[in-house]
Amino acid sequence: xxxxxxxxxxxxxxxxxxxxxxxxxxxxxxxxxxxxxxxxxxxxxxxxxxxxxxxxxxxxxxxxxxxxxxxxxxxxxxxxxxxxxxxxxxxxxxxxxxxxxxxxxxxxxxxxxxxxxxxxxxxxxxxxxxxxxxxxxxxxxxxxxxxxxxxxxxxxxxxxxxxxxxxxxxxxxxxxxxxxxxxxxxxxxxxxxxxxxxxxxxxxxxx
Ligand SMILES: Nc1nc2c(ncn2[C@@H]2O[C@H](COP(=O)(O)OP(=O)(O)OP(=O)(O)O)[C@@H](O)[C@H]2O)c(=O)[nH]1
Ligand SMILES: [Mg+2]
Numbered sequence: 001x002x003x004x005x006x007x008x009x010x011x012x013x014x015x016x017x018x019x020x021x022x023x024x025x026x027x028x029x030x031x032x033x034x035x036x037x038x039x040x041x042x043x044x045x046x047x048x049x050x051x052x053x054x055x056x057x058x059x060x061x062x063x064x065x066x067x068x069x070x071x072x073x074x075x076x077x078x079x080x081x082x083x084x085x086x087x088x089x090x091x092x093x094x095x096x097x098x099x100x101x102x103x104x105x106x107x108x109x110x111x112x113x114x115x116x117x118x119x120x121x122x123x124x125x126x127x128x129x130x131x132x133x134x135x136x137x138x139x140x141x142x143x144x145x146x147x148x149x150x151x152x153x154x155x156x157x158x159x160x161x162x163x164x165x166x167x168x169x170x171x172x173x174x175x176x177x178x179x180x181x182x183x184x185x186x187x188x189x190x191x192x193x194x195x196x197x198x199x200x201x202x203x204x205x206x207x
Contacts, residue, residue: 010057010065013188014089018116019096020075020104024135024171028096029070031171032056032181045072058181066185084123091188091195093120093130094180099137099168102147109157117161129187130163133180138170 017025029045030038033056045054055067071090073083095116097104104111112132120126132154140148154166167183169176 008065010067011060011189011192012055012067012069013091013185013192014069014071015092015094015184015188016071016073016086016090017094017096018073019133019135020111023096023098025074025096026072027171028135028169028177029054029072031177032070035174037171044074045070056181058185060185060189061182066189068181068185068188084119084125087120087123087125087128090125090128091191092184093125093128094133094184095130095163096133096135097149098139099134099149100139100144100147101149104149108149108153109160112157113161129191130161131183131187132158132163132166134166134168136170137168137176138172 017029019025026043026045027037027041030036030041033045033054055069058066058068060066071086073086075083095112097108097112101108120128120130134149134154151166157163158166164187165183167176167180169180171177
């Protein structure tokens with residue numbers, strides 16, 4: 001995907017959402033698409049079902065039309081080998097983790113690096129930008145302070161691995177969702193433009 005053209009046709013961009021079970025990926029994708037909070041939440045947004053990928057129709061700050069295609073994934077042992085089949089065509093990965101995480105709080109960096117970084121690199125997608133996304137920030141309270149993922153840990157991981165940004169979101173706060181959409185488009189667009197320049201150079205060389 002990541003198709004760029006100057007003819008007034010929409011620019012097609014793909015954001016693939018990653019993260020462990022229950023971090024809020026599917027809820028967030030529904031929220032981005034139609035601003036609802038589904039109840040109950042389906043396991044996965046049906047991006048690969050007919051009539052095709054789901055996308056948000058929007059525009060860049062300079063007025064170019066964008067179709068932002070959203071791909072949901074999930075973690076289940078028997079699907080671990082299948083998940084990367086969703087990766088081709090991705091312009092940006094959005095790697096989600098919850099703001100309050102009792103299970104992974106102490107091993108936050110390891111789970112990001114050893115699991116997700118490893119999967120992205122092993123499958124050959126290390127050139128795709130990654131946005132680290134802290135989800136469910138509305139759940140942060142003074143009482144659960146020991147289970148919160150610290151921004152310092154996020155930044156250390158981000159710098160070490162070279163991941164681009166970290167953002168925070170809650171589906172209960174529309175402005176955080178809107179900020180996320182804008183950031184995804186900026187990052188994905190840069191990647192798609194880079195890719196388009198590269199393939200133009202390649203076709204010039206071949207000629
Ligand atoms: N408080 C709060 N709850 C949220 C938010 N986003 C999602 N949730 C809740 O978190 C739970 C898990 O959300 P899902 O969207 O199913 O998470 P997922 O990452 O798709 O999970 P899997 O499909 O199992 O991988 C649900 O009960 C949601 O209602 C949020 O921003 N704030
Ligand atoms: Mg889901």
